[in-house]
Amino acid sequence: MDDGVDAWDLFDTKIMGCLIGRPSEIISTFFNIYRRDKKEATDYFYNLSKASNYIRTDRIAKDMKWKTQTEYGELDITINLSKPEKDPRAIAAEKNLKTTSYPKCLLCKENEGYSGRINHPARQNHRIIPITINNENWFFQYSPYVYYNEHCIVFKGEHEPMKISRETFCRLLDFVEQFPHYFIGSNADLSIVGGSILSHDHFQGGNYEFAMTKAPVEKEYAIGYGKKVKGYRIKWPMSVIRLEAVEKCDLIESAYQIYLKWKNYSDVDAGIISHTNGIPHNTVTPIARMVDGRFQLDLVLRNNRTSEEYPYGIFHPHQELHHIKKENIGLIEVMGLAVLPARLNNEFKELTDYLVNPHKLLEIDKNEKLIKHKEWAIEINRKYGPLMHDQVEEVLKNEIGQKFLKVLEDSGVFKRDVEGQNAFDKFMESVNRDSKE
Amino acid sequence: MDVDISYEIERLLQYGLEKKLIHKEDVVYTRNKIMEVLGLEDINEVYINTEELSSPEPILRNMLKWALQKAYYWMMELTPGTYLTQRLWDV
Ligand SMILES: [Zn+2]
DSSP states (O other): OOSSOOHHHHHHHHHHHTTSOOHHHHHHHHHHHHHHOHHHHHHHHHHHHHHTTSSOHHHHTTSEEEEEEETTEEEEEEEOSSSOOOOHHHHHHHHTSOOOSSSSSSSSGGGTTOOOBTTBOOOTTOOOEEEEETTEEEEEEEOTTOSSTTOEEEEESSOOOOOOSHHHHHHHHHHHHHSTTOEEEEOBSSTTTBOSOOSSOEEEEESOOOHHHHOOEEEEEOOSSTTTEEEEEESOSSOEEEEEESSHHHHHHHHHHHHHHHHTOOBGGGTBOSEETTEEOEEEEEEEEEETTEEEEEEEEEEOOOOSSOTTOTTSOOGGGTTTOOSOOOHHHHTTEEEEOTHHHHHHHHHHHHHHSGGGGGGGGGOTTTGGGHHHHHHHHHHHOSOOHHHHHHHHHHHHHHHHHHHHHHHOSSOSSHHHHHHHHHHHHHHHHHHHO | OOOOHHHHHHHHHHHHHHTTSSOGGGHHHHHHHHHHHHTOSOOOOOOOOOOOOSOSHHHHHHHHHHHHHHHHHHHHTTOTTOHHHHHHTTO
16 A cells, blocks of 8 residues: 555545535534434444445454553554554654645545545545534544544644643543543644644544553552542553542643643653753643543653654664554553554564574575564564464464563653652652642 | 446445435435446446445445446557556456
8 A cells, every 4th residue: 555545545435425414414413313312423423434434444354453461451452454654753844844735634624525636535425523622613533544442533623733731631521521431632742752643733532441541540649639639640551640530620720730740840860851952852641531420631741852872762662662663652552552554464474484484583684574573583482482383473463562562661751660650759749749839 | 347337336325325324315316426426427227136235345346446447448548557557457
C-alpha cells in the first residue's frame, strides 16, 4: 500500500456515498435515539459507519491482534495492515507546515462528503455528529482504523493545534458525562510524546477497557481540596496520577493545578528538566472516564526532552527498541495497546525461519530487512534454543509484547525502581503542599 | 469472466436495504445515483437472490473489476502496460 490512498478507494467510496443519508437525517436519527438511550445511539452510529464502508471492516479484519501477559496485566498488540506509519520528526515538522489545502487536515469537518484526491481519502460515505462540550462546537466520529472497540474521535469545529489547557479537562469530562459508556483521552501537545496529528485539536475515545484502566491502585496521595478529590498512583510502567471526584468542577480544578505544577517541575536527579532555553518539555496525556457515577481522570506525566545520548527522546523508546517501535508513544500506546507498523508483519514472518533454523542466524546480515532484528533474534535463540514450527509464532508474539513493555518503561518519567518511585512521591508532596497555600 | 453490472447494482441496493443505509422509498433514486457514478444510461432488469453480507466489499470489487475491464479495452488501444492495466490483473 502506497500512502494509504488508492485510486480504487476513491472509486468505491464514491459508490458508497450514494447509499448514505444526508448529514441532517443521520444527526436527527442519532439524537432521537440518544434521548432514549445513549448507548443505543452510539451503537446506531457505529453500525452505520461500518455499513457505509467508511470503516472498511474487511481490511480491519486483516490486522494482527494479540495479548501478552506481563506483570502490569495483559498488553494489547496490533500490527496495523491498513494504515501507513509516520516518522516522529516528520510529524513535528508538520506542526509548523502552512495549511493551505482543502480540507486543511484529515480531521477537519470539511472532510464530510469530500470526493478525495490521490493524497487525501474520499469521504462521501463519512458522517459526523455535532456535540457541545465546554460550550464549544465539536464533532464526534469513529476512527476508520478501529484500533479497539468503538474507537471514536472527537475533534474541534475549528482547525486549531493541539493544546492541553484547563479547557481540555472541561471538554473531556463534559464528553464522558454525555457518553458515560465511553472513555476519552487527549494526546499530549508536544512533539515526540504527542500523537500523529498535532495541527488539529482532537481526542480519542471508545468502548474498551485497556490494561492501564484495569491497573490497580498502588498508593493514595493527599492532594489537597479537602476530601473532595482522591488521588492515586496506579501500578503502571508509565507515571500515572489517577484522580477521582463526584463533582466535575473539583476534578477540573485539581487536574489543572497538577498540570501547572508539572509544567514547571524539574528533578535533575531523575533526569526531569522542565525547560531548555525557555522551550517547555513537560506535559500530560489526560484520559477521562466515568466509574460508578464518579468522574475519573488519569494524568500521565510526559517529558519530551532529547539529549546527545537519546536524540529521539529521553522518555521515548530507546534506540535498542527502534527495530520494533520508534514512533511517538501516544495516548493509545500509553494505555497499553501497541500499534505496530505493517512492515513488521513480513519481517516477523521471515524471522521465524531463522528461529526455527538457528544456524541461519550466522547469515542474517545478508538479509537487509532483518539486520535490525539480529541482536533480538540471537537473544531469543539463547533463551529458547531452536524453536519448533508450531511454537515459533507464539514465542515471537510474547517477545514482542515484552518489548512493548520496555517501550512503556522507557517512556515513563519516574522509573519503576525505588529511586524513581521516591521521586514520584516527592512530586506529589509538592503538589499537596502548594494546594494548601 | 465479465461482470454483470446490472446484477451488482441490485446486490448493492439489497445490501443498503439490509443494513438500513436506505429505505425502500430510496431504491429507485439510489439506483439512478449509482448509475450516474458508473456512467451508465441503461441497465437490465435482473432478479437477485437474497444474501447476507457483512461487508459490501465483494460487490465493490466486482464493480471495480467491471470499471477496469471497460477502461482496459479502451486503454489497450492507447497505452498498453500502464499502471491501471497492470492493476487489473490483481483484482
Ligand atoms: Zn483540521
